[in-house]
Amino acid sequence: MEFGLSDEQKLLDQTIKKFVEKEVPLERVRELAADRQSFDATIWNGLNELGLFGIMIPEEYGGAGLRLLDAIVVQEHLGRQVVPAPFLSTAILAPVALLKGGSEEQKDTWLPKIAAGEVRVAVGVSDVVERRESSGITLKDKKLSGKSVFVIDGQNADLLLLAVGGNNLAIVDKKAAGVSINELTTVDKTRGVVEVVLDGVEAELLGKEGQAEQAISQVIDCARVALAADSLGACHVMLDKAVAYSLERKQFKRVIGSFQAVKHMCAEMAAQIEPCRALVWYAAHAYDELPDEAPLMACHAKAHVADVGQFVSVTATQVFGGMGFTDLVGLHYWFKRIGLNRQLLGGPETVRQRAAELQGWV
Amino acid sequence: MDLSYPKEYEDFRLEVRQFLKEHGDKSRNVGEEMGRPTQKLKDWQNLLIERGYACRTIPKEYGGYGAKPDILHNVIITEEFNRTQIRRGISGQGISMLVPTLLELGTEEQKQKLIKPTITGEIVWCQGYSEPNAGSDLASLQTKAHVEGDYFVINGQKIWTSSAHFSDMMFVLVRTEPDAPKHRGISYLLLSMDTPGIEVRPLVTMTGKAEFNETFFTDVKVKTDQIVGKRGEGWMVANATLKHERGMIGDPAQLDALLVKLIELMKDETVNGARLMDNPIHRDRLLKLQARVESAKLHSLRILSNSLQQSFEMLPLLIIKLNGTHLSHDINAMGIDMLGELGVLYEDSPYLRSKGTWQFRYMFSIGLIIGGGTSQIQKNIISERGLGMPREPKPQPSAANS
Structure with a gap:
């Protein structure tokens, strides 16, 4: 019976603590915030060197094969040091979405890239929780249209994972035809939240239609x-x-x-x-x-x-x-x-x- | 994170379950929580001690079961009794506070003479700490004892002596060294409540019941060997006891049981034909309390795990009394609000719900917020011992002496 962190988790805790305290002092946060940047290549690369983007990805896809309890040890330190890094969407939400809802091919395609820190993913599921400003994406004739208003970590993402109604998730390349992105300005400059607008974008759904x-x-x-x-x-x-x-x-x-x-x-x-x-x-x-x-x-x-x-x-x-x-x-x-x-x-x-x-x- | 118990403990759990299934009925109708233990309750207590489900770690030679300390055994016993809502045997300040203190600091003779009759309910104890002018500043207590021959002679007054009106004995703090600094002038004495010169007056509280007393001492003579620790060491001895009391208040299983009652109330009670639970405003308030109760339960699991791992953290312990007493009060407050006008019914009124216990506990829990170190004292302790903040500076000497 042990309620708390394992020795490995305590080590992870110390490692990430050391990294963020050294690499992300408040001055760095200030500079990035002044530029309205929620992404910084040095911070990203540092987290990547620690292998943190693959923290929840199974080893067969190049990740560390750890769990949510491990991932939140990292997340807590990002909060402690108000670190501007799109960790939540890329390292936690996207892998969970792919692992729970993706086809084998989709997992093979994306999970190794995420684990290697090669792709940044933004996740937009807010309209499933609460729909405002007519947010919501619809699927018609294999095309996606509509908007996802509060897409987390969207500012510097390459790939978008968006809820389509309550039972589909779509993978959308940011550069695909018909995708436009509008940055939202929130009080917190350490997280880049965007609105994604889709106009007849070719749909790639996660897994089978209606199963997500x-x-x-x-x-x-x-x-x-x-x-x-x-x-x-x-x-x-x-x-x-x-x-x-x-x-x-x-x-x-x-x-x-x-x-x-x-x-x-x-x-x-x-x-x-x-x-x-x-x-x-x-x-x-x-x-x-x-x-x-x-x-x-x-x-x-x-x-x-x-x-x-x-x-x-x-x-x-x-x-x-x-x-x-x-x-x-x-x-x-x-x-x-x-x-x-x-x-x-x-x-x-x-x-x-x-x-x-x-x-x-x- | 590993929340499973090793097999030997799961086996132990099955043993406890089997015991409760076979013998649990003997715990029914054994009498009220307050008051002297009935013969039925004493029988139940003796059976629990014999089987190791009460006084488990008290050595055999002093009448206990004599098991090696093992927190998980205690946790499992508590969980199983709570789950089946079976009475735990005799409680009270003698067992919960005096006995651990004697085990830690008492003489061999005191242990031999006092522990067994205390745990079997033959001797009922009350605590004589607070005084009208020594509450939060307990160490300034003024009840005096001077030595005459073989006796301490006690004069003064104690307050909040719960159960003094039916107790046999009192453990009491008195000032024996009037010239010493206030923390070093106190002694911890044991006395019989039928000693001449003691007068107990019931103190009726806002609940309408006399849960407490005032106790007056006029030339009360106590043998000088009736002391725990040495003369002038009473403050240290008392702190050993207070440590046991602080752990006692804020049991998350009790909070959980209370929340279950509130949930039942909200499902059973109707207003204009709709369940209280159907009202989203009420539900939201309930859910806030549920999150706090869950946190308290998990927090105690974290503390348990810390002790098993022998990793000591101070701050998590210091917050329990503050949080637990306020949470209990808030749950009871909501129970009353859920009853609307019916919530103020009391005593023997028509339409009374749950025998008026929501009102009783609502009021009584204010007593718990205040007693055993007020919330404000708790916050001082949290900030000083937990967060390393300084004590409030002492007033200038001139002001203190005026």
Whole structure:
């Protein structure tokens, strides 16, 4: 009985931590954000050298053959360091979609390329969760038309994986005729979200037509757990930064961290963050090993960490006082990343409604 | 991540199950949680001790079962009793707090004399810690004991002495060294509640019941050997006990059981012909609580795993009391809200639901938020010991002495 990370996972944790702390200091995040770039070749290549894009891809396709629990160890560190890297879609969501819904040929074609870091994939499934702005792609006479409004990691992607209704996933080459991409500007510049518009694009569906409903659900489950892990990492850092600042900043001839009002803010953050650790780990483990529990646990992890994240991001910012509100300390990068994660693929209320359905309460 | 138990433990689980199947009926109608244990409850407790399902790791020579400490055995026993909703035997401050303290710090004679009758329910204990002017700042307690010959002579007042009105004995903190710094002037004494000079007055709380008492001491004489640890070491001894109390509050299985009651309520109770569960606003609130309960359960699994792996993390332990008591309160609050106007019915009212337990627990859980170290004290502990933040500076001497 061991609830927690294995020795291998702890090693992975240390490796990725070392990499992001060295290669992605806040200055680098700032530079990229100023250029509105959510992709950086050095960071990408570094992650690739660590073999991280194949983390969930079986060894027969050139990957590491690991699981979601391993992948979220990485994702948490990307959140900790607000790393601009399209890891979520390429390393987690696309492999899951291909493995669960793709034909043998499609797996053979794409999985080795993804594992080798040769292709960047963006995933658009938001309209399955919540349809807004008439988002949605339809299939007619083997042609795809319509738009997918919130495509994650779309800014520098080569390949697009898009939901077509609730039961098909299409593989679309970004350069194919009839594809246009409009960048969306979000508060969080570390993730490139785009709108993809298709106008009579030649359709390549994942697997057989009408069979991808389960694959889409699993992509969404994985995304929810990974987004929770990303926010959890960001929460930890916001708390650590708030505590560190409170031990430096003096007012009334004392460090502000000696005032109970400030200490209690920090204690409340810690008390809310700590149990999220077990929740996120277990949600990932459920995806890997306990399929009956996985969808519900993914919902709980996503919704709960979103709420904790909102509390922590607002509270930590207040510990910094006026400085927290400025660009100078850069706390807002974490604040915004948590904010984006909260909304992606369903805000808390939407996700909880799904949790109610999953338990037969609706 | 490996959530399976080794085979020997699964075998042990089957043993517990078999026991509960065969003997579980003996736990029914053995009396209320509060109050002196009935003979039926004592019989049940003795059977549990004999089979190793209570007082499992207390050495045989002191009346326990004498097993080697093994957390997984305890976890499995707890899980199986919870699953079948079978009463765990005798609880209370004697077993949960005094006995572990005696095992750690008591003399051989104290262990021989006191542990067995305590765990079998022959001696019922109460705790004399808090005073009207020593709550969060417990170490400033003023109940005094001076030595006259072979006796300590105690004068002063204790408060929040739950179960004092039916207890045989009290473990009590008194100031024996008035000139020493406040943490070093306290001693931990054991006394009989029928010693002359003790007066117990029930303290009725907002629930309408007297769960607590005030206890007054006037020239109460206690033999000087009735002390645990040395004179002036009582604070350290008490902290060993408080450690056991903090672990006691915030049992995630209890939170889970409470949530199940809330879910049942929302499926059974109707408003305008529709189930409460059919209302999306109520459902959303329920789901928020469910996520917190799941987190608490998994968090305790993480802590269990840490102890099995002997890897120690402080912060996860420090948050349990704060989170657990507030979560319990929030679940009960929702239960009342789900009942609407009926939620305020109490005692023997017509239309009362669940014997008024939602209201009772809603109020009682405020007591748990406050007792055993208030939430504010918990936050100080979390920030100081968990996050490394400094203590609030002491007031300037001139202000302190004024």
